Amino acid sequence: MLRQCPSCKSKNLMMVEYEGGPHRYDGVSEVHCEDCKKRYGRWCGLELQEGEVEPRFCIAKATVYARAGHGVR
Numbered sequence: 777m778l779r780q781c782p783s784c785k786s787k788n789l790m791m792v793e794y795e796g797g798p799h800r801y802d803g804v805s806e807v808h809c810e811d812c813k814k815r816y817g818r819w820c821g822l823e824l825q826e827g828e829v830e831p832r833f834c835i836a837k838a839t840v841y842a843r844a845g846h847g848v849r
């Protein structure tokens with residue numbers, strides 16, 4: 777889990793849980809930076825773009841990588 781924003785190094789972070797939907801998880805899925813307003817996924821650790829959600833356990837993205845021939849971590 778992020779302790780500071782990878783972009784601006786702020787520790788002013790908000791943990792976000794999804795209320796519903798296919799990626800709902802009983803815990804934090806996203807970390808929002810209150811200073812630069814960027815969003816990061818809890819598992820993938822990557823910046824989330826507008827409309828993008830963090831797949832639970834980063835599984836969806838891992839599958840995409842495997843299909844693209846990059847292997848699974």
Ligand SMILES: [Zn+2]
Nearest residue numbers: 781784809812
């Ligand atoms: Zn930030």
